[in-house]
Every structure is written in structure tokens, then in C-alpha cells.
Amino acid sequence: MIIEPFQYFSPQSLDEAFEILSEHHGEAKIIAGGQSLIPLMKMGVEVPCIVDIKKIPGLKAIELSKDGLGNVSSIKVGALVTYNDIEGSNPVKKNLPLLAKTASGIGHPLIRNRGTIGGSLSHCDPAADLCATALALNARICITGPGLKTRSISADEFFKGPLETDLQDDEILTAVEFPVSAMKMGYDVQKLTLGHGDFPVFIVSVSLHNDGKKFTDIAIALGGVGETAVRAGECESLLNGRESITDEDILEVSKMITEKYDPPSSAELSHDYTLDMLAVYTRKALINAVQMVTG
Amino acid sequence: MKMEAQTFDLKFKLNGKEVNVLVDTRETLLDVIRDSFGLTGAKKGCDEAACGACSVLFNGHAVCSCTMLAAEAHGGSIVTVEGLSSNGKPSFLQKTFMENDALQCGFCTSGQIIAAAFLLDNAEGELDDHEIREGLSGNVCRCGAYNKILHAVSEASRNRAVK
8 A cells, every 4th residue: 555645547648648747747757667666655755646658559569670771770669668578579689688688687577577668767766777778778768748749868868867867747758769780799787686686786787899800889887876877988988999808908997997986885785895896797797798799 | 735545446357357446546456456355365575576475467467466556457457366276276386386385384375376377378398497486586485485386386387398
């Protein structure tokens, strides 16, 4: 049982949803899978109006775009696609294996059957699995507003702070678009959790390409080390454009990360421990990603 | 002024039967199946999607009914552990749990069986131990009957493969 009373709406179309959102301006909250919102409401967070968008058609698709040569150039994942759907999607596994791997590691199966990509990104927990991976994969967030006006924004600009995004009160996140590259790709995601299925303390999501000569598009995204998930830009540029990446290079980058970023400590985990583990997991993720394209 | 409690006219399929009940919007699906329908197989453990004792099948997917508004189930189909048996006879999976003594106090058992049912419905052939552990990783057993639960689900997947 949730403590504070609230109105519940289940619009059947985007237009109807925008009507409700404008009528309850600033007081309404959109619910998708509810795996973060419902626990918050149980803790006493007051939300006077809940707008359930799950009956709106067209938000559950995984759509592929192809270039002139017939290769997949991007994949658009609908806001209501669950982690379980992502994990099981063949086009995602083939073209965006980092996204599939990230989704398959979120919480446990009961959560993955319910939680959605749109919900996770718009909730914007700094340590959320998908926020880090959306950054690593240069995702674009597709947003629809009143009058069905659409806009898209990079994940990087979308995340504003803890539980704070660029989404306005009268807008709905409708899909997340991921560019797909034909280049040889390495990736990995590593995270520290208290126990299996728990929310990450921090997460490291790594993606890189190799064009046969050198490493490009190095992306090291970190969650749980600041106000939002972030890209470790300076560390990426250390590795970008190199012909080879050695264990020493990776050691240097993981050291640099612990100098620049600070994962939180808690009653269970001391600061020294989380910092050491940040270095360990960054190294592990980079070694695995590099090995995928060289091994 | 504080808002008054809001109600929702909820219709859904519960263990194969169409049902209709007026709920408070604040009620979770777990509250409604236990308190309005007296189906007490699903348990309230952690009440925050961390223990899996409240697991039910929603449109064929195992979910935590404690972390779902009852209103969200509108128009959907719910199967609780009670709905797995037919005419009071346990299902094949339920029998396998009994035969393997895959429980101690029984509090988590309904959730374990629902999660296992989802796992078996969505995988082909015999499951290995890793797949079973991952599939049931959202269901905590405080007695620690994990090994016997693993044996039961493993046996169920093996015998199903033979069928």
C-alpha cells in the first residue's frame, strides 16, 4: 500500500496523455514499469497524479534503420520496451551487444520483466545501469510534447542531475535511438553491487571500435560517481587513436579514473574499498573490451 | 487540503476467471489479490521488489506484485500459485517441489514456483544450474533451501525435455 492518495490515469493515446499532463501541470508523474517510482511512493514521496502510459500504442517497438547498403545504421528502442525484451531481442544482441548485456544484468528477472528503458532513463538515477550504457553508446533520447511535437537530444544533454532530466512536465520520452557502427567492436559492463540483483553502487560501461589499424570511439561511461552518469572524456582521449592498447595503458587509465571520480561510501562499503573497486572494474571492463577486438 | 482516497474500477483475469473489484489507487496488486480475493499464496516479504515472495505471472511474465499498482493490472491476466494447480491437484512443477522437499518454512515457495514456471515456459530443453540460479535470483529463501530448489527445477526441466 502506498501512503499518500493519488489520482490514476491510463490514457489510450499520446494526445490524451498530453491533455492529462497539461491539466495536472507539474503535479503529474508518468509511470512505465514503476520499479523505481512505486518504491519511492511507498517511502512517502507525494505524487498527486499518476499517468500510466502503458496502454498507449506504439511505444513498445524495437525498430531498425538501414543505410543505403542495407546495413543496420541505428536501432530505436521504444520507451516501454522492458529490460527482458531488450535482453531477448536478436537485432539488439547482434548490433548493440553492450545494450543487451547491460539489460541482462539489471536487478533480477522479476524486475527485468517489468522495468523499461524509458522509465530508467527518465528516472535518471546516477548509478542506473542503462544511464551509463546510454552514454557509452551515444544514445539519443526521443521526446514528444503537446501537439505531438517531437525533438531528440543526446543522452549526455538529457541527464541533468540526480533524478533530474531535460524532460519538461508536459513531455513524454517515447524512444531511445542508438547508432550502430559496422566497425569491429569491443565492449563490457562491470558494476559493484552489494548482492546479486541489487542496485549498482557504481557501474562502468565501455565501448570501443577498431578499424583494423587503430582504436577509435573509445567510450568509458561511469555511473554512481557523481550527480549523473558521466563520460570519462580525458581518459578516453588517452586511448583514442592508438594502434595498440597495453595492460599498462589500461592501468594508467584506471588510476586516472580514481583520481577524478569519487564513488560513494556507505555503512556497508568504505570509501577506500569502493575506490579500489572502481579501479579494478574499470581495468576489467577495458581489458575485456580491448581483447574482443584484438584477441 | 489533503487529497481524499481515490478509487479505481479494476477488471482483470485472475487465475482464468474475469473479476471486477473497486480498489483504492494506492493498493498494490499484491494487496488486492490477498485482501480482496483471499489468495494468500503470494506473500508480502520486503514490499520493495527485493525478495520475490510476492511473485505472480502478469500476462505470462513473472513480476513482483508488491511493486505494481493494482490499477496497472487492468485488462491483464494474473496467475497466482493457486492458479497453477487444477481442481486442487498440484501441477507437475508443484509436485516436483514437494518430491524434492524444496522448501523449509514455505514462505518463499509460491514465489519460487512462479519464477520457475516463468523460467520453464520461456526456455527450451534442459536448463543448466547457472540458468536456474539466474532465473530464480530474484527469489530469496531465508531458510537456505536453495540446493533442493535447484534440484527440483532441474528435475522439472529434465522431465519436460523427455516429454
